Amino acid sequence: MPIRVSSDELPEAGPSRNSNSPRSSPGLDGDDDLIEEEGWTKETFENRSITKQNPAATPLLRTTMDKLKEVITRIEEGLELAKETAIALEDSKQDEPSIDDVEAAFFKALDQRQLLDIRIEALKELMAQLQAGQDFPNIESSYEELATPKETEYLAKSKRAKYKNSTEYAEFRSAIWEINHTTACPPVSQWLEKGPDDESDDDEIDIGGTTQTYRCPITLTLYQDATTSNKCGHSFSRAAIMDLIDSAKKQRRVSKCPVTGCAAVLEKSDLKANPSLQKRADEFARRERRREDEREEGDDTIAIDDDEEDGDY
Ligand SMILES: [Zn+2]
Structure with missing residues (x-):
């Protein structure tokens, strides 16, 4: 994900303008034709040296970080929505097969958030180094060097390794479970197939097994x-x-x-x-x-239920 920043955050940049001009110079001499409405592209940004003296540097990193955080907020809304959907499906029919599709989307959102967290950490690291006086002749590649290995490492993990300790996944599973069960939700590893790297984790405690x-x-x-x-x-x-x-x-x-x-x-x-x-x-x-009502309907005795409104809740 390239660092993007809108032109008004860069004091030395000229006014933003649609660049339909036939002139197209790759130089970094403040030529406004390079500044497109959307802001800097990866290409225009890449070659600019970022130093502590450049007053735009820290706000620029901060803006990027804020944008990533915004995306995280949206992903979290998506997680919530996926959970609601799965609950509704299970409520319509126990073990409704399309819950698997919703789960796949849930995993994808968890992954995306994790990758964004890695990016945010990388930006924090860059900001700290910048504050410490380090110059970045090519900040885009410094950013990639910090983030990419961690992303690759994360993506190589098995499902079980990725989600076994996710409280959100545990919540997703227990929310589905409790629709049709009155017993405690089993540990989440029940739903997470073992990968080749997960041989020895049998003794580890994973989340779940509690009744909400x-x-x-x-x-x-x-x-x-x-x-x-x-x-x-x-x-x-x-x-x-x-x-x-x-x-x-x-x-x-x-x-x-x-x-x-x-x-x-x-x-x-x-x-x-x-x-x-x-x-x-x-x-x-x-x-x-509802369960209580069903139990009562099953009884032979005719009970006049007068405490429905002032029950335990
Ligand atoms: Zn507490």
């Missing part, structure tokens, strides 16, 4: 305004965790994450609304009610 309860660990009831800590990944009902942090503050002590065994210290700024978790909690509650 959708209950707030503080209130022990189903989430309300589900809120997730970005420090430790634990989730709570919003009001409950906020109260906990407030009362800790009043007593002048730090607020430890209330999940047993978690050592994270939580601030309000670490907590983020998690509407997708809330949605799943609501769907879970709906399925539970």
Whole structure:
């Protein structure tokens, strides 16, 4: 992926203009004909020396990084959408075969995000080196040298090696699982075929095997305004965790994450609304009610169910 930057971020560049001009010079003498509306191309960018003295250098890298981060945000929306789709498919029919296609798309999105993370790390590294005074006669190739080997290494891994420890994949699988099972979701390795490099990982612990309860660990009831800590990944009902942090503050002590065994210290700024978790909690509650109704229909006794509205949830 070439580093691209729009012309207005480069002080020495002339005004942007559509280059329909027949003149076409490959020089780097500020010729505006080189600056196309879209910004610099890989070719025009490649030969320009980037130094700490060049005030455009750091913003340029930062802009590129911001663009990559934007793409990551979109990929994450895609991951969420794929999960929703898989849930809907499983809900329509158990083990619906097209879930495999959705899974393939999910993997692809995880890969893309991983590759972008590698690119972002490479840019951070370049920025650090630039700050340290290093010059880059050809920043594009320095960028490639940093990123490409890591990308190649990642892409060579087996599925199992790539996704076995992905919390998102574990969530994807458990979200599908719980539609038609009341037991805990098996470890994700069940769905990840072993590759040639995965011979000896049998003893490793992989993610999964837990039942998602959708209950707030503080209130022990189903989430309300589900809120997730970005420090430790634990989730709570919003009001409950906020109260906990407030009362800790009043007593002048730090607020430890209330999940047993978690050592994270939580601030309000670490907590983020998690509407997708809330949605799943609501769907879970709906399925539970449906199961209950089916059980009751199976009974011979005629029960007048008067507590449907004020159930446990
Ligand atoms: Zn925690």
